[in-house]
Amino acid sequence: MKKLSFFALALLFVFTLSGCRGTYEIAMITDAGDIDDESFNQGTWEGIKEYAEANDKSYRYYRPSEISDDAYIEAINLAVRGGAEIIITPGFLFEQAIYVAQDEHPDVKFVLIDGEPHAGDWVPSVGDNTLSIYFAEEESGFLAGYAAVKEGFEDLGYMGGMPVPAVVRFGVGFIAGAYYAANEMEKEINFPNDRYAYLDSFDPDPDHVSQASGWYQGGTDIIFAAAGGAGLSVMEAAEAQDAWMIGVDVDQSHHSDTVLTSAMKALAVAAQDALDLFYADDFPGGVTWNLTATEDGVGLPLENSRFETFTESDYDNIFALIADGDIVVPKSYTDLIAFLDEHDLGEIDIEAETVN
Secondary structure (H helix, E strand, O other): OHHHHHHHHHHHHHHHHOOOOOOOOEEEEOOOOOOOOOOHHHHHHHHHHHHHHHOOOOEEEEOOOOOOHHHHHHHHHHHHHOOOOEEEEEOHHHHHHHHHHHHHOOOOEEEEEOOOOOOOOOOOOOOOOEEEEEEOHHHHHHHHHHHHHHHOOOEEEEEEOOOOHHHHHHHHHHHHHHHHHHHHHOOOOEOOHHHEEEOOOOOOOHHHHHHHHHHHHOOOOEEEEEOHHHHHHHHHHHHHHOOEEEEEEOOOHHHOOOEEEEEEEOHHHHHHHHHHHHHOOOOOOOEEEEEOHHHOOEEOOHHHOOOOOOOHHHHHHHHHHHHOOOOOOOOOHHHHHHHHHHOOOOOOOOOHHHHO
16 A cells, blocks of 8 residues: 555656646546657547647646556546546557446546456446547558558568557558459568567667668668557667558658558547547547548558658558458458458468557
8 A cells, every 4th residue: 555655646646747737628548659750659649639728728748657557546546536428548558447446436537448348357338438549450451461562572581669559450461461462463472470479568669670780770661660660669670670560550751751551540639539528518429430441540640651663552442442341451360361362471480469
């Protein structure tokens, strides 16, 4: 008990020093990383910021001192004490914290992106004051893999941050899209088991740069980095090796000339839609949204991609096949093997233990 109390006081002290004063009705609690991660946190935060400033609403973000349920809950409690009426939490890791918070703060609305609240038993329990939002990362990953191979890339790699569900789906979809395109083109691609890895981090790190550099030097000519801020390390390696990478979550093209395209999720739009409903007194509590290509929840930023061979028509055609349900993109390794068999795409070198 003393340990928790000391932690709570220490965390409160950190937030007080960072300027947590006044009342802020919209709050975001950051996941691993910060709001300038050029990825998941930043995409959500920019949507909140744009909405709040356009509608004259007060807002701020809170960054927990560590990745733990206790830290997340204390950050949520701090936001509530700071006047938060709606709290947006981007990330699967918030599931158990929101399960607790939605009951402790019944008058506060919660938006949980990439997860559903549960008590640690994986049984969803979305409270009447909570909206859960999922994205079809596998579809976005599929589009990225398909486009890369259509563009002419043959030696592929995938670096995920951690093997959480969203990151796994990105990778599975990327493999499926790459092999689907290769089959259409009647060409061979190289995607070996040792070119699919998790970095165990969503933060930039010199070790990530070294690992990506080694892949590039070993012949990999493009890496899809679904790794949050750790993707910046892959960009750094790509720049040094005159190679290419694929960004994630948001359009990362502005950050580096090495970004071919980005496997995007409509994070900002989803956050703004939830805020619109909240301020219209029509908050969809107890509901889970699943945003797919059909709802334009995922896609590639074609206007800022650096394609030379892959055309807008190519993109529109493959996107429509997914949106219309003609292509059902796999979400898991088991689904992937079935998908490859169904479409006669052959076998892959990547093993189940590597992906899951």
